[in-house]
Amino acid sequence: MNILNPKKYTSLMADEGSRTVVDKTIAFFEGMGKKRLLEDFDSKAWYQGFTDFLAKEQILAKLLTPKEHSGGDPDCRWDTARNGEYAEILGFYGLGYWYYFQCTLLGLGPVWMSKNENAKKKAAQVLKEGSPFAFGLSERAHGADIYATETTLTPKGDGTYLANGEKYYIGNGNKAKMVSVHGKVKDGTDDFVFFVANYLHKAYELKGNVISHQEYVADFALHDYPITEEDILLRGREAWDAILNTVNIGKFNIGPGSIGLCEHYFYDAIAHAANRVLYGIHVTDMPHARRNFMDAWLRLIGMKLYQRRATDYFRAANADDRRYILYNATSKMKVTVQGEQVIELLWEVIAAKGFEKDTFFTVAETEVKGPAKLEGTVHVNVMLIRKFMKSYFFNPTEYPPIAPDFETKDDLFLFNQGVAHGLGSIRFHDYRPAFEANKHLPNVAAFISQVETFKDMLEKAAPDVGQDFDSSFALPLGEMFSIVVYGQLILEQAMLYKLDPDVLNQIFDFMVRDFARFALQVYDNPSVREDQIAFLKEIILTKPVPDDNQYERVWDKHIFPLVGAYEMNP
Numbered sequence: 001m002n003i004l005n006p007k008k009y010t011s012l013m014a015d016e017g018s019r020t021v022v023d024k025t026i027a028f029f030e031g032m033g034k035k036r037l038l039e040d041f042d043s044k045a046w047y048q049g050f051t052d053f054l055a056k057e058q059i060l061a062k063l064l065t066p067k068e069h070s071g072g073d074p075d076c077r078w079d080t081a082r083n084g085e086y087a088e089i090l091g092f093y094g095l096g097y098w099y100y101f102q103c104t105l106l107g108l109g110p111v112w113m114s115k116n117e118n119a120k121k122k123a124a125q126v127l128k129e130g131s132p133f134a135f136g137l138s139e140r141a142h143g144a145d146i147y148a149t150e151t152t153l154t155p156k157g158d159g160t161y162l163a164n165g166e167k168y169y170i171g172n173g174n175k176a177k178m179v180s181v182h183g184k185v186k187d188g189t190d191d192f193v194f195f196v197a198n199y200l201h202k203a204y205e206l207k208g209n210v211i212s213h214q215e216y217v218a219d220f221a222l223h224d225y226p227i228t229e230e231d232i233l234l235r236g237r238e239a240w241d242a243i244l245n246t247v248n249i250g251k252f253n254i255g256p257g258s259i260g261l262c263e264h265y266f267y268d269a270i271a272h273a274a275n276r277v278l279y280g281i282h283v284t285d286m287p288h289a290r291r292n293f294m295d296a297w298l299r300l301i302g303m304k305l306y307q308r309r310a311t312d313y314f315r316a317a318n319a320d321d322r323r324y325i326l327y328n329a330t331s332k333m334k335v336t337v338q339g340e341q342v343i344e345l346l347w348e349v350i351a352a353k354g355f356e357k358d359t360f361f362t363v364a365e366t367e368v369k370g371p372a373k374l375e376g377t378v379h380v381n382v383m384l385i386r387k388f389m390k391s392y393f394f395n396p397t398e399y400p401p402i403a404p405d406f407e408t409k410d411d412l413f414l415f416n417q418g419v420a421h422g423l424g425s426i427r428f429h430d431y432r433p434a435f436e437a438n439k440h441l442p443n444v445a446a447f448i449s450q451v452e453t454f455k456d457m458l459e460k461a462a463p464d465v466g467q468d469f470d471s472s473f474a475l476p477l478g479e480m481f482s483i484v485v486y487g488q489l490i491l492e493q494a495m496l497y498k499l500d501p502d503v504l505n506q507i508f509d510f511m512v513r514d515f516a517r518f519a520l521q522v523y524d525n526p527s528v529r530e531d532q533i534a535f536l537k538e539i540i541l542t543k544p545v546p547d548d549n550q551y552e553r554v555w556d557k558h559i560f561p562l563v564g565a566y567e568m569n570p
């Protein structure tokens with residue numbers, strides 16, 4: 001297993017239609033070339049060429065239309081595995097391209113969840129035209145607090161409504177013919193509602209781009225925008241659930257964007273460092289530089305293994321198996337932040353080169369911090385996954401095994417996820433077998449001992465009510481939990497993939513260090529208790545087990561061969 005190389009890439013999808021989509025997309029970017037890609041990034045040019053390409057090849061229609069609405073195109077389906085793969089490829093060429101796709105995917109959430117057949121037909125047509133979609137949830141003043149939404153839909157008394165309000169941070173809001181807008185009905189109920197608006201309507205005021213990037217993150221206002229029943233997607237409880245369920249779909253697609261971005265950066269960084277000779281030695285031969293490359297590459301492989309395995313759980317989800325909600329939040333908060341670390345490690349080595357304007361480095365450095373903040377910050381996701389900690393550790397249950405899933409089917413459960421509450425009742429399969437099966441690897445064994453100590457602490461020196469409510473204590477504790485979940489799925493995927501055990505053991509080198517780092521944050525918290533300190537010290541003092549030969553083997557076999565293995569067409 002290694003990082004994505006567009007020039008030697010074969011799609012994970014078995015069907016010809018999907019392979020064509022992937023091949024044509026790579027050819028589009030390589031045909032555009034690096035110079036043009038960077039010029040467009042620097043000049044913040046809108047993605048007209050990309051839009052035209054997507055329309056010509058019907059790519060949005062194929063990737064984001066469930067079969068039922070496909071109009072006969074056999075390549076249409078909503079397939080989480082395929083969308084993740086596509087997101088990674090777009091991220092490889094820049095998060096702006098990924099974001100265009102991402103906002104379209106999000107905007108379609110409330111549409112495919114609704115019972116409004118006319119809106120669905122219209123969406124299928126707009127997808128065929130290649131127009132992007134948008135998801136209009138956020139407002140300037142309210143951030144994560146969606147209860148406080150101020151956008152309104154006021155009945156006129158003749159069965160129609162007028163929409164008023166301002167939405168802020170809305171990707172593609174400058175070009176979307178269907179913007180799924182969230183608001184409240186002002187008919188005395190204050191019901192939540194999703195309705196569709198079109199950027200071309202004269203009552204839709206595009207106020208501008210909130211950010212200074214190629215992406216268009218719109219501030220727009222609706223002034224007495226006329227809405228009929230035909231434009232209403234969801235109302236009441238269903239509209240509320242659609243917010244969370246759409247974010248569930250969207251946020252799983254964020255990690256792949258980060259992965260792609262890091263992969264491209266990695267090729268360029270290692271090529272630069274390997275060819276740079278200082279004091280008579282290549283930078284890649286300096287032990288600290290090599291360590292950064294090792295750590296970055298291992299983290300990147302970890303991100304890919306986790307995301308791939310989580311995708312199987314996503315596709316297998318149903319009303320009785322909602323494990324995907326934990327794996328999704330873990331993807332969102334870990335894969336994206338691991339991506340930030342990857343770029344940080346590599347940038348430290350390439351140093352000044354990372355500032356040069358005619359490189360992909362500046363693109364990635366500018367964009368890599370975004371994904372962790374979209375669709376719920378890291379904090380919001382850590383607080384979410386904490387709800388699962390008890391069930392995960394202390395109340396496992398059995399499920400039928402979940403095999404890798406590349407079937408050419410729609411993941412329709414995602415549009416029928418049901419009520420968004422009841423998270424406390426979700427149960428998980430026992431995490432221990434995945435670890436036990438790999439305990440012969442010394443770093444996995446070290447990690448197991450840390451996790452056992454952590455679990456002991458939760459049982460014998462559990463956080464008290466004050467600590468539970470203090471997010472400065474609860475967040476690093478939640479981070480520790482997330483690393484266990486992350487490790488479990490990495491191991492599951494490594495076994496399915498028959499990953500080189502050298503690589504797996506080296507991955508758990510950084511896992512042990514990360515676990516200790518968050519334990520130190522809990523230890524440092526002013527409210528930590530004496531009985532908790534004893535457990536935390538044990539975790540902090542657990543070290544990865546060094547193996548110099550193995551370290552060199554991984555470098556020689558997997559990492560150094562990446563020098564010159566990919567360079568974008570000029």
Ligand SMILES: Cc1cc2nc3c(=O)[nH]c(=O)nc-3n(C[C@H](O)[C@H](O)[C@H](O)COP(=O)(O)OP(=O)(O)OC[C@H]3O[C@@H](n4cnc5c(N)ncnc54)[C@H](O)[C@@H]3O)c2cc1C
Binds near residue numbers: 135142145376377
């Ligand atoms: C580039 C970009 C593109 C975006 N695109 C879209 C889009 O297309 N459509 C759309 O609707 N929105 C979009 N957003 C908005 C995005 O979803 C919000 O940024 C996000 O929901 C967080 O809101 P906020 O950044 O205002 O932070 P706030 O909600 O103001 O949070 C402030 C701080 O409080 C913390 N916090 C808040 N709530 C909790 C909690 N429950 N538990 C613990 N900590 C908490 C946060 O972590 C943060 O540190 C976009 C944002 C950006 C930056």
